[in-house]
Amino acid sequence: MANYSAFQKHLSDEINTIKSAGLYKDERIIASPQSAKIRLQSGQEVLNFCANNYLGLSDNPGLIEAATQAMQKRGYGMSSVRFICGTQDLHKELEASISRFFGTEDTILYAACFDANGGVFEPLLTEEDAIISDALNHASIIDGVRLCKAVRYRYANANMEDLETQLKTAQAQRFRLIVTDGVFSMDGNVAPLDKIYELAKKYDAMVMVDESHSAGVVGTTGRGTTEQFNLRGQVEILTGTLGKAFGGAIGGFTTGKKEIIDLLRQRSRPYLFSNSIPPAVVGAGIYTFQLLERDTTLQDKLHTNTEYFIGKMKAAGFDIKPTQSAICAVMLYDAKLSQDMASALQKEGIYVTGFYFPVVPKGQARIRVQISAAHEKEHLDKCADAFIKIGKELKIIKN
Ligand SMILES: *Cc1c(COP(=O)(O)O)cnc(C)c1O
Secondary structure (H helix, E strand, O other): OHHHHHHHHHHHHHHHHHHHOOOOOOOOOEOOOOOOEEEEOOOOEEEEOOOOOOOOOOOOHHHHHHHHHHHHHHOOOOOOOHHHHHOOHHHHHHHHHHHHHHOOOEEEEEOOHHHHHHOOOOOOOOOOOEEEEEOOOOHHHHHHHHOOOOEEEEEOOOOHHHHHHHHHHHHHOOOEEEEEEOEOOOOOOEOOHHHHHHHHHHOOOEEEEEOOOOOOOOOOOOOOHHHHOOOOOOOOEEEEEOOOOOOOOOOEEEEEOHHHHHHHHHHOHHHHOOOOOOHHHHHHHHHHHHHHHHOOHHHHHHHHHHHHHHHHHHHOOOOEOOOOOOEEEEEEEOHHHHHHHHHHHHHOOEEOEEEOOOOOOOOOEEEEEEOOOOOOHHHHHHHHHHHHHHHHHOOOOOO
């Protein structure tokens, strides 16, 4: 007890420090399925522009049916890790579907992409090797790299000169792995995989891309950055999530060269020591990849929607970060302005989030709009019109 009272005070002080810096995160509560149109706990209906629901699959009736069927036929939970007695026919089928989708040799499932990234480096590389990582890579990559003894190099975001400099130094190590996000989530820019791949060849390195924000989105048919840059099947390691474009529930994967996947099954700790994904999620996953293989209606709609919305916002005079994904970062620079604008937009029925330091660099506050195939043209118009109305009121754009 005595111990806790001192610790309790310490925690309260920490929380108060977060609050007084204006960095305390409150969670807004939704009382409907995730969709283009959502209902808040207050009863207000809003158009949702801040989910990673890129293909609009989060409330797709086919997915819900596939999940229900899988649960009926294979039960609720596996009560096991994969290698003891947690592997069903469905898990193998989903792994094969993911390999087909990305044109890779083999796939291993994880509970989340956070685990895929947490468990990919340590089993493969040692202190003799090098990891060369983009400075803006996702937190899960940073944590995964920390768990590995390889020598760490960092290059400025998508900066190929800097990558080359790091690769030259990293010639001192045995094996080299370049790691990058496919799409950087705060700006929406795509990693220059063609140039990264060239440098990898020149300096004898392997490449890993985290496709979490790019899979389902980038490339003509949504196969991700390797489709965009004509490198299908060439990159050694891809990681990704089932929690964004692919239905949005939970689940992650690593896909790539078969020896890499084989060794991960033997040694990757989040795979060996954490539970199997439940049949419902796996069944819905299989359905998702069948749907996306059949035709590209959703991918096409997402691309059309994104182009339309960004065109409208630019024409209205907003400062939009260069993007090649479904992320549209509306630059406001000032932290308070980003919060004021987001709450004014919510009153107009547009649900978005303002981001500021430390999520983005100081003085780079923004509202990140995320486009979905679930959005109809009228939704995009309503969103752009609300931005224009509030933008004029707050003197962000001219009248
Ligand atoms: C969202 C995201 C993750 C985490 O995915 P989960 O499956 O939710 O754990 C990992 N990497 C990147 C780049 C992401 O955007």
